[in-house]
Amino acid sequence: MSSWLDGHWLTGLIAWPLVAALLLWGWPNRHQVRPLAVVATLLELLGSLIVVATVQPHQGGFQLMERSDWIPSLNIHYHLGIDGLSAPFLPATALLFTAVVVGSWRLVPASYQLYFALLLVLEGLMIGIFTALDTILFFIFWELTIIPIYFLISLYGIGPQRRFAAIQYTLFMLAGGVALLAGLVLLALHHPGGVSFDLPQLLVQSLTQPHPVAIQIPIFLLLLVGFAVKVPLFPLHSWLPLVVMAGPFALSATLVGLKLGVYGLIRFALPLAPQAAQQLHWLLAGLGVIGVIYGALLAMVQSNLRQLLAFSSMSHVGLVVLSLASFSMAGLQGALLQLLNFTLIGSILFLIAGFIHYRLGSTDWIHLGGLARVMPITSSFALLFGMASMALPMTAGFPAEQLMLAAIFQSHIGPGLAALGGQILAATYFIQYYRRAFLGPLNSSIATDTPDLYRHEQLIVMLFFMLVLGIGIVPSVVVDWTRPSAQAWLLGMIGH
């Protein structure tokens, strides 16, 4: 067993949640399902930590590779591997899903066997997305995530519009998928040695004998559209507010916590069409800065915490795209760090919103007020994580934003200033919401004996806050660990 696992750690990481999902769905005693789901996610977390520990960060390049034939006549392979850019996302995914499963302990009232099974399926597919090295395999994982998400929204959503939201999300993603698949196929067709979907091969080829820019540009634009739907970037973001209002909190936390779209940009769109990406840097920067400002402005006028968090994540992700457009070391590392922050900060804010909604039936400040009087622990953690998302020094948000802003100011000074303005807006919208919902006199509709966070909820919030502080104080752990791969990436992009 162990000898088999030695060569197939990544397959194991993908397969375990799927197997566990099947077991949980058919588990005879439904009362044991919740603890078992927690155990399953903890095992996955353990596995992902072992995998990351075995990666040699200084070697660079892809490691733990697995490759076998799958559909030889289409030249599609089952090909997995990770490098310094993708490895951190494995424990991040596993950690996030552990938190989400623990956090959903009480949030789901009925038929939670299927619910936890769907969450685990989603986890396995997301691990697949981060490890796939065959572009079609990646695309298959990418599209398959739609299915559990569809059911999670449609069956377990909280809003009256959940069914519409589920269909709308699916259609957006399918339409984005068309562009993505076309881009990947176009890329494969232009590979000089015959049709190839092999990511390492394609990367080598784009470094040594890049296509003319005229070919790269359509490929880049197609991939950009495909990924932008998922990020989401303006103007393809309109699914997000509906999903966070209508979907379950656990799902919103994973969608905001793992920015698959940005990962796709870093892994595929930019390095596979490097010259086109640099020529169109204004497009990336423009989309980024629009995202920053537009997201922040929309967040300011929201009365509902879920909407506010959705737009604020859109604003933050805009900054990430803007910093990627600088094509510099600081920009990339800041972006990577910020992507991990989405997992550590953004998703926990959503879970806190879920905890509040579970107790009071709303996350709209019109129905809230004075929460700090009855839920002091919730309120303090909401404030702490809110501050972290504003990049307060000592929290993980700070080094990420420093790196990104430094990179942006070197490459795009104008958009950089605009983004800085967006950051100031970010402070206003969160503080404004906090004042209305958490401070002041207690809203008369709130019972004075509303319970505060339960033990298990406190546990995950605490754990995540420790991590936020830890990375905030010693960011070099992550930054140094990803440096060799980041350098390799940058070499592929700008060639020196």
Add this chain to the structure above:
Amino acid sequence: MTVLPWTEAAALPLLAPLQLLPLGSALLLLLLPPRQQRLSYSLATLLALAELGLASELYRRFDPSGAPFQFAEQWSLFAPISYHAAVDGVALLFILLTVFLGLMAVLYGWVRNFTPPSHFLALLFGCESAVVSQFASLDLLWFLLCSMVQFVLASWMIHRWSSSLDEGMALRRFAQFMGIGVLLLLIALLLLGWNQTDRFAGRGSWHFDWVTLMATPVPITLQPVLFFLLFYGMALRIPLFPLHGWLPLIAEHGTVVPAMVFLLGVKTGIYGLLRFVLPLLPQEAQRWQLFVVVSAVVGVFYAALLALKQHNLRRMMAYAIVSHTGIITIGLFSLQLQSFQGAILLSAHFGLATAGLFFVIGLVNLRTHTVLLDRLGSLFDHLPLLGLAFFVAGLAIVAMPGTPGFNAVHLMLEAAIHRFGALPTIAAALGNVASAACLLWAFQRIFLSPPRITSATSQTITRLHTVEIVFALTLIFVQLIAGFFPEPWLRLVDNSARLLSEYYISY
């Protein structure tokens, strides 16, 4: 073109038993004494399994990299008609599909319990035999005659067992359309026959054997006429937009699912295009390529939009089918190796998925006695397995990765990008997303959301019993396995698609 006789591959001819076994089964069931009627369904299941076994034996002995046509059997009958059967990979794929769907149809009949069983099953096996014979035959006239038998038997089933009050009207419309289709093909046959007599100075006899047809060049002046006769003759039965007028009516009023499966699940029209039109008239196919593709693209969107507007589930399915056949046609008329492979696989997979959807609709209807979307709802709580089967079949039609449709669409995308460039291809592929919308919407209405008008589903819904569970699981697993392991099917059709693409290589 080498046609390998059956003596090369097996000790006994396989194709004749494959066509005769269903016929024999039909007779056997008719001869069953009335007291033994309740045995008919179990007996029929065994016979259908035997037929499936025969087909898998054929598949096992077939050599995908060998001669293009294998297991050939030839037997001269009187004058223009002769029995000439042989299969290539494409025909074999379609035969496997037909035989599998035949088994599913018998099981479905068991669940629905059509009475008297012997008559129903005899018609069903007769239909199956006619369809298998169409795929196995190399003779165009034989193909045409068998398809007429198929239409008549299927119409008979609908006439006899349809629960609609207006099935006569639908059948009349169906007969008009198919009559015209047959007429067009007959005229084409006449032209081909005259061409042969001209060529051999009046001494040649009329042969519509595929080998003879291919060997007799058609004069350039005759080609456009012939192309349109053959193309529209086949297109009427596929059906291609704008010739789909019969389908919504038949789908709505022909409530006998096995008949629908033998009309729509087995893609004889697509097979006819592949076998008798594209290799015969490559120049014309090339010349009218744009015309066909543009009308197919229009059809994809037009039908998808109409599908979204339907309240009757069966009508919605009809428009969804028109939309998807448009996508197959785009694949066929991209006229390239990958697109042929993709279109062949896609039509087999669509056939499977369409049949699956019709079966599920039938089983839902058995419990709720309605197919109106307003009256259906919340069935996922009662019938999760049926819901899953519907969902998987729906996803297969949308070409979601992991279902058989994806690999096919992937191939077609490659070819279409080659031929038409990326943007038109993406526009056409978005049509697929439009059909995704209508299937998802239907899924949600039937299985997830509560019914808008409380009627049918507020009654107690009986759970699935064993035969139905086996039935639904088979549908799900066959599709998933074919989706994740597409290699055997790709290999099967590779040779035929390669040969077909050679006619178009010079363009």
